[in-house]
Amino acid sequence: MVGIISYGAYIPLQRINRKIISNATGWSTSATSLPGEKAVANYDEDSVTMAVAASIDCLTGIDRNKVGGVYFATTTPPYRERQSAGIIATVLDLRPDIRAADFADSVKTGTLALLAACDAVKAGSEKNIVVCASDCRLGRPGSAQEVIFGEASAALIVGDTDVIATLEGSYTLTYDFMDQWRADGDKFNRMWEDRWIRDEGYTKFIPQAITGLLKKYNLNIKDFAKVVIPCIYLREHQGITKALQLEDKQVQKEMLTTVGDTGSAHSLMMLVAALEDAKPGDKILVASYGNGADALFFQVTEHIEKVRDRKGIKKHLNSKKELANYERYLSFRDIIPMEMGLRGEVGPTRVSMTWRDRKTILALCGARCKRCGTPQYPYQRVCVNPKCGTIDEMEYYRLSDKKGRVFSYTSDSLAFSASPPEMYGVVDFEGGGRFAFNFTDCEPESLKVDMHVEMTFRRKYFDSVRGIHGYCWKAMPPRA
């Protein structure tokens, strides 16, 4: 039986209240589509870094060497040519002899990637595949999309052993429905009229996909413990659930007022939330939307009880910090070109070096001396232990999943930062190893010697002259 064997998710720390947005843009537009708040990726995050975070959550307790593939779903890849799934696979420290693929260009690709992964495992092509989805779509300031879009990610592993939720069936509709679109080179999403989108799109396609599924497999909607409806209009969302005759307790809680419309990650995040509360025997129906609609259904097994220690949706929802400044939000996504000064200019990246040192740079792998057992970062051939100094008896030693404590730190107002002050310090890792890293998602006042930190994958810089996104690892206070 093929299905989901683990799940994970990630929601950025900062949330902006939609009132802050409307206070800033209300003079220009009367568009207020949604109350509540939305999640905002930090200046050092993008769809790849968020997908990594969700994938690492998903891979808790799982041997990375056993992962057979990575499918990444997004409409906002950092590169148009350089595989994001390949970057993610390298960061996760997976074997190279695996299948990696980007699923792009539609927010329905979250479930499309999930279905393709299930097909691949069923066909025996791979034993398991990580499916991750994330988006950082931009709405023009003052637009409805700016209000609705949120940034977050979800990840699932598809496999055939110890499955926690088997994929029982699916129904797919492909419609070239151009409600939201972006041409190559567009920075902001474009959309047609709301009324048309609601009337001809969401309220037609989602029920059509769901009833198509029910008919195909001779199912009754009442049999489902949870149904994921991806409609981004609150009133129409209610209308769809009523039309389907769903009871309130069957409707998987939408996250539009707490996170926003997260594009490719949208349905998968609600699926993860459903799995967090699911019991063996539950049937879960997941609908997705975007240039059509999909409907999938899962059956939860007894193995679900073994996968309860994920950060997932709940813990991330509860871990948040208010972003009280609209201009700062705009600067995170480079919507307003803030003055970076000469110090903000980025020097050249030696690409051949980043390839050669990819395990050190992307996977946060150092070395452990086989002679004296000392972990050390970066990977190096000569042991740093002054009592050892052995040459060439090293093995790779991954630090990305190790916890750390801060030995010393500072809060630097001179260093260039898109969100000053730049904070950094010396991190001592559990089990050994030490290095100085930047800190992120923390406040200067909260920095303390000995504080606990976890490692998080982030973007260090974007070199706009040479078109290079420079990734690195930073330390942050544990989110959950």
Place this chain on the structure above:
Amino acid sequence: MAAGIRDKVAIIGMGCTRFGELWDKSPEDLIVDAFKEAIEDAKIEKKDIQAAWQGGPEFTPNSVGDSALPLAQTLKLQFIPVTKVENMCASGSEAFRGACYAVASGACDIAMALGVEKLKDIGYGGLPEFSHYATIGTKHRIIAANQTAPGMFAMLATRYFNRYGLKPEEGKRMLAAVSAKSHHNGALNPKAHLRREVTIEQIVNSPIVAWPLGLFDCCGVSDGSAAAIVCRADMAKQFRSDPIYVKSLQIAATSGEEEMFTDFDYTHVETTTRAAIRAYSEAGIKNPRDEISMAEVHDCFSITEAVTMEDLQFSARGKVKDDIFSGRFNLDGAQPVQPDGGLKCFGHPIGASGIRMIYEMYKQLQGKADKRQLKNPKYGLTHNLGGIPYRSVASIIIVGH
């Protein structure tokens, strides 16, 4: 068994430009100015110099040029050996070391070391963004913290305060006393960049640059050049009656363990400590606190000077606060430190600083330090630290009669 450099080399001439934001001085101007003063002081001609070492530039090859050709070509040195050396902020000392070893070995009779840096051509305050200059390695610049020099040294202060139970306000007052003392000395020095007295209150209340360091805990950014002419000790009296002799030249470079091995305590600098031990042995100094009359140390930041006092064994570990507040290191104290005003008042044109430190020791020993003159100094020590506390190379040079 090697016997070391003690009393094998003499300094017979030195020059030092004014340091500051010298917008109208090109690197060539700085080189010529330092050189002219040095050969006039030595009373030799350019053709007498048989080999030269250029210290730096560290951060400004775009202004000064690379290789040693800026020195050779500016001064029109006539096809003699000229070498550029760089060891981050210790480049000046490194150049001096090359010249000393050349004459001590008998490879030549007279050699010159000249350091130069044009930091004010960078275009913004502070040392340049490391990714442009890859001064700490290109892989490092991606994997290590996006950092500045103040930030890296600030971490020394964070841990020092934590370890020795100093509340931040107390610690900052200690650091402020270090800078205030140097400003008093710099105010007496026409070659210094900053020549105003500053109070502890002003320093403690100055804007934070990298917590807990404020503006006045950081040395300035400036241009400058300094030069030294050396010869074998047995030739020195041919040139002057008051040559100054090199008693020790020691350098220690990190093994990597401060940065990557968890034993390092971040409350001292290991390279300074080890170089000092070897330097005292080479110079025959048994009790540095009593015998070292004066010192120019690498006060890029006030915390650096404070822990350096402990690394040099002037103060006991964890106890420098008492010596600072008792005035021990003041110009009129028992062991004056930074008599010329230090990096704090001169700024830090990196290639030049190491030689500027020797210049002050040289003038003091010759009784030519004017308003800053100390009474009968016997041994002067320079401490020149390249890099950051946990990734450094330290130079200790001791000179005397």
